[in-house]
Amino acid sequence: MSKHERLLMLSDLMLLAVAMVWGTSYGVVKSALVFYPVLGLLALRFGITFVILSPALRHLRAADARTLRGVLIAGALLLGIFLCETFGLLMTSAANAAFLISLCVVLTPLIEWLLLRRRPSRVEWLAVALSLLGAWLLASDGALSFNPGDALILLAALLRALTVCVTKRVMRDSALPPLSVTAVQSGVVACGSVAAAWMFAPHPWQPLPSIAGHAAFWGYVGYLVIACTLFAFFAQNFAIKRSSPTRVSLLMGSEPAFGALFACVWLGERISLTAWVGGALIVAASILATVRWPALRVSTARA
Secondary structure (H helix, E strand, O other), X not given: OOHHHHHHHHHHHHHHHHHXXXXXXXXXXXXXXXXXXXXXXXXXXXXXXXXXXXHHHHXXXXXXXXXXXXXXXXXXXXXXXXXXXXXXXXXOOHHHHHHHHOOHHHHHHHHHHHHHOOOOOHHHHHHHHHHHHHHHHHHHOOOOOOXXXXXXXXXXXXXXXXXXXXXXHHHHHOOOOHHHHHHHHHHHHXXXXXXXXXXXXXXXXXXXXXXXXXXXXXXXXXXXXXXXHHHHHHHHHHHHHHXXXXXHHHHOOOHHHHHHHHHHHHHOOOOOHHHHHHHXXXXXXXXXXXXXXXXXXXXXXXO
């Protein structure tokens, strides 16, 4: 096995771990929001991450203006993702959020086609159709309308797909280390959350919960910083540098399954049969688009 193959296998395993971690993050964020408001929680989570990663910023001195612009755009997109996700969690269930965010898995090939000129295959188009049906069954439970929280999560899924492709372009065209990219992204999200709080929140800042009396809250923050931000975004940026955006998203297609299970166990959420069917269709779409189907490739080649 060559060095490239070993690195690709390592990145695949890391992405599967990210899927598990991010799947649990919806329940953890929902629990943390009981103690502290959305914008304050985002500023705290990404501010701590930025401070920890600040030594990696020294590599930016060797980056050109185009690379810096791309990293800042990726950071702004990430801010949009977390604003949509976190506010969306206030209005929908953690299980719904985990399933709906996985739509980025099949939106990514479409964005990659537009930005990076790689056309989706017939299998990927089928996966798109399955995921859209699954999202409708899941979020509306068979009805014809989404609630506002579901709509925000769907917007976050679109922004995720766009972010992966933008980050791929940045990582492909520069030698910037993944940790440096993660540091800039964290700084943009932290600063953006602070600015949004000052502009839009009626009471921008509340006193932080004390460590002694709110150990659970600080446990949630620690998990979000270490597992869901430091590890997850480093692993994603590491993998994006070595793989395609579509493969990166598809390998994290099991995220909704972990999210729904965690929501059931941690938050006691109940999921209807229709919603489980919808979620299963989204996961099936991820598997369909991820697995290489030899017979289909042969038939396509003959056509």
